[in-house]
Amino acid sequence: MRAETTRRQRQRRLLVIRRVPMYALLCLVSLAFIGPILWMLSGSLKSTNEILRYPPTIVPEHVQWSNYLLVFVNQPYLLQFLNSVAVMAGVCAITLVLSVPAGYALSKVRPRGGSAIFLLLLSGIFIPPEATIVPLYRMADALGWLDSLTPVIVFTAVLTTAPIATFLMRQAFLVLPTEFQEAATLDGSGRLRTMLQVYLPLTRPSIAAAVVLSCWYSWNQFLEPLVYLRSQEHLTVSVALTRYLDYNGEPTWGIQMAATTLSLLPVLLVFVFAQRHVVAGLTAGGLKS
């Protein structure tokens, strides 16, 4: 009995030892991905003097919380943060309004020419934003939209996130049985109500994925806000991050890293609490990243 347990223990210990190289490899690989973020955290808490020291310190010697305060002093960061939130909300709203009915039509109603329309929308996923930025800038100028969030919201939603979401929603409706339609019609439900009250609630995971990908894409956007927006108080976070500069136009590293850290926090929080939806949304959004 005793010999039995010690043998089992020894086996377990052997198993652990054999796994050590594997865990070492995993740690090393992860470091390439997470190391830069740890370096950013450390930099955000260093004074300029400490940042310029060589060889650099890993853990800040004198923790400079003031960097985080200066993020809000040097730029209207809170306002810029709210701008980004407004863009996210706008892009999400337009994306859902356009893509849910379109996805339903392409899967459950199937009007003639539907597949041609689907192909047309799919092509939107492949148009790089750089290819259309010149005419879109002129369009925004003609409409009087420059230096406002409107073109950032409308063009992104219509050209990019709505087509991807249409693709997602079409898949989501496709796997649902068509019989619900007949049953609902027999019960006297109108076609619009059937879509909204019978089918839509069953596609909740895909809607969550569509919301995540819209939020992520608009939060990530750089070229469009860079081109359309001028004044500091209209900038979104991604562009604002690049504007933490000193009088020589050199980056103020500590403050910039603090601002960058602050921009990551909400995303990481959402990831921790809704990991499954975030992964689903990002892999769908990977269609255009």
Next chain:
Amino acid sequence: MTGTTRRPVPAASTLRASRRHPRSSLDRDRNGFGYFLLAPQVIAFTAVGLVALGWVIWLSLNNINVLARSQTFVGLDNYARILQDPNMATVLPNTLFFVVIISVSNTVIGLLLALLMNQKLPGITVFRSLIFVPALVTMVAWTLVWRFIVQPAGGLDALLGLVGIPEIPWLRSGWVTLALFAFIQMTKNVGINMILFLSALQSIPEELSEAARIDGANRWGVFRHVTVPQISAATLMVFMLTVVGSFKIFEIVLLLTNGGPGVQTSVLSFAIYQNAFVLNDVGYASALAVLLFALVLVLSGLIWQLRRRLVFNES
């Protein structure tokens, strides 16, 4: 036929009749409802996307002076300029370099990471999440962090100094700089590819690899003859998406080197931005944009064609 018969069981005669004359009024009805649902998306997409595409082609045929607000039709002159522009002799090869390096490395490393993370080890999900974190970070944030890391006498120099490698001027070293850009872009997005591969790997039926093992296949044999064909569809999708995405290496170029020194680290997407919004050469920028669009279209079309040959099909 009202209140009493609510069941959708048509009499034999109506069935036969409906086969002869397609139920045209019902069809029209259904089409109408479908178009009604599709209209907002299609109208918006056409009004913005197709108009923008037509417009950029038109602009590319013109010479535009932004300051004088003048525009003259010059035909294909802007396209001829692309061929003669000495800058393009650097920019276009750089662009292709990134397309090849990033698409291949992102696909291969994505698959390797997925295989590594597909092991049944305690705590493996933590490592999966860590590799996924850069995908959550915005491209701008990731680029700024890397700019901080590669600054002269910065973190990367210190790290490599530990193993005796001397300081490298990361942002002015020709192909080393380009390789660094590719690495930054790869670590940012490869987590998404890893997840796509992981879900493909996990959907392989256990019996298949078991059967192969019983037939005497070793680990490589199982990988080559079971895993690879089973994930070929996912591989192709990942590859196509990274090809399209690799043209979009914009933030890194703008924020790290501004395309310099000279145009040594510039790429097509950056050249479009620079010509249109810094140099105000809108006609030329539009010609470059059309070129970019054509390149993406041709490459994704080619890969889509390859699909027929390479993807394993059960039927």
